[in-house]
Amino acid sequence: MAKDRAKAARDAGFDEEDLEWISSLRHDINEHQETAGEKFMRKLKSNPLVPIGCLATITALSVGLWNFKSGRSQASQRMMRMRVLAQGFTVAALIGGIAANALKSTAANEAADK
Incomplete structure (x- = not known):
């Protein structure tokens, strides 16, 4: 060969x-x-706020749906608003993590050039 x-x-x-x-x-x-578990842990360490936001979103959605099913419309509406806030937090954390990694790589490239 x-x-x-x-x-x-x-x-x-x-x-x-x-x-x-x-x-x-x-x-x-x-x-x-890199295995899926290793990749998940690497991403979790680099930006831990995103999984926290995802967990908060899932929790608010689940509780809101449970309240809706139980007939508690006020509590359901409150949880759906919390879900929107949690989603906003998750998106902000994602964008912040991307920006932080971009700044870190830019700084590393500048240091390597010197």
């Missing part, structure tokens, strides 16, 4: 060393695949 690649590279006008970086890149990519 390696001989086939070397022959194909020569036929295309490349030296075998010219394409060496591709195999090293493949090795680097396949070295460690």
Whole structure:
């Protein structure tokens, strides 16, 4: 198989060393695949307010629907308003986390350039 690649590279006008970086890149990519749990924990550590907002939204929605089913319209309306506030908090936390990560990466790039 390696001989086939070397022959194909020569036929295309490349030296075998010219394409060496591709195999090293493949090795680097396949070295460690992040699992879903690892990705979740990394995201949770970088922006912990988003899951808190999601949990608050789900809680307000659930309690509001329960109150609606039970016939308590005042409590249901209050919880639906809380849901909207929790959703707004979640969106604000998401945007804030994106902005913070962008500023952090910009600062890291500037420090690397110096």
